[in-house]
Amino acid sequence: MPLLIDTDLQAAVEDAAAHLYVWALKDIPQDLRDALKAAAARETSVPGQRVLNTILKNVEVADGENNLVCQDTGIAVYTCRVGEHFPLHPARIYEALRDGTARATIEHPLRSNAVHTITRENTGPNIGYRLPIVHWEFIKDWDGLDVKCVPKGSGSENMSFLKMCVPADGVTGIKKFVLESIVGAGGKPCPPGIVGVGIGGSADYAMYLAKEAIARPIGTRNSDPIVAELEDELMGLLNETGIGPMGLGGDVTVLNCHIEHADTHMTLNPVAVNYQCWAARRASAHIAADGTTDFDREA
Numbered sequence: 543m544p545l546l547i548d549t550d551l552q553a554a555v556e557d558a559a560a561h562l563y564v565w566a567l568k569d570i571p572q573d574l575r576d577a578l579k580a581a582a583a584r585e586t587s588v589p590g591q592r593v594l595n596t597i598l599k600n601v602e603v604a605d606g607e608n609n610l611v612c613q614d615t616g617i618a619v620y621t622c623r624v625g626e627h628f629p630l631h632p633a634r635i636y637e638a639l640r641d642g643t644a645r646a647t648i649e650h651p652l653r654s655n656a657v658h659t660i661t662r663e664n665t666g667p668n669i670g671y672r673l674p675i676v677h678w679e680f681i682k683d684w685d686g687l688d689v690k691c692v693p694k695g696s697g698s699e700n701m702s703f704l705k706m707c708v709p710a711d712g713v714t715g716i717k718k719f720v721l722e723s724i725v726g727a728g729g730k731p732c733p734p735g736i737v738g739v740g741i742g743g744s745a746d747y748a749m750y751l752a753k754e755a756i757a758r759p760i761g762t763r764n765s766d767p768i769v770a771e772l773e774d775e776l777m778g779l780l781n782e783t784g785i786g787p788m789g790l791g792g793d794v795t796v797l798n799c800h801i802e803h804a805d806t807h808m809t810l811n812p813v814a815v816n817y818q819c820w821a822a823r824r825a826s827a828h829i830a831a832d833g834t835t836d837f838d839r840e841a
């Protein structure tokens with residue numbers, strides 16, 4: 543592959559990342575707007591209604607002023623679906639995502655949140671050792687690249703939980719842990735948001751699945767009907783907790799509950815919970831092998 547083509551394609555991926563990070567922070571997807579409006583319409587508690595109306599006003603002001611929906615620019619998390627024939631190596635894709643993240647942070651400018659985990663010193667414009675975070679999936683018989691950017695605020699990311707249930711705990715143990723986690727979190731993760739649940743696999747993979755779950759369009763259902771039924775049940779149970787918007791009490795504690803699952807070892811039953819706050823930001827780009835880029839706010 544000639545270097546010139548690699549360089550052009552790398553620049554296209556970098557441009558896409560720079561645009562996605564800022565775009566996701568400013569222009570939230572339509573399904574989230576609809577879910578927040580529906581939540582405001584069905585909330586019956588006065589403080590809950592006040593919070594939801596303030597959130598809707600916040601979104602309106604951000605639109606009107608072309609500004610961020612929340613000051614916390616999060617950590618940039620990208621999910622890449624890479625076609626096996628996409629003519630740019632993942633090492634270069636990572637470099638482009640990192641450079642795009644830094645550029646967006648400097649050019650906008652955005653708040654830079656990245657610090658060394660021990661010294662707490664800033665490590666750069668939302669980049670650092672192993673930052674941004676990139677999840678990879680490889681697709682056979684394809685030459686494209688899909689990139690989704692999910693800026694993850696710390697208030698909700700701090701409310702992440704993992705439990706290695708035992709098989710005897712069964713689905714009841716999974717439900718109990720999800721409910722305990724969300725009740726324990728209360729108003730800290732800026733509810734109402736999306737509760738992502740990862741079940742099966744291993745300890746690390748369950749948390750990865752929970753993160754995948756929060757990045758889905760709101761209200762989409764797992765393709766496995768047994769898991770989809772559990773999503774509906776958990777969503778109902780979570781909204782019966784009474785935690786409500788921002789933990790002030792009410793009917794709407796979560797906008798939805800999404801579950802991703804993997805098969806697991808016969809003696810394992812891992813369950814992970816990852817919360818995504820009301821500012822459930824995400825934006826995607828589809829990049830063709832020639833660098834042509836289509837942006838997609840709804841994917």
Ligand code: SF4
Pocket residue numbers: 612613614616694695696697698699731732819820821
């Ligand atoms: S948790 Fe979400 S809404 Fe709350 S401050 Fe962080 S990014 Fe903003």
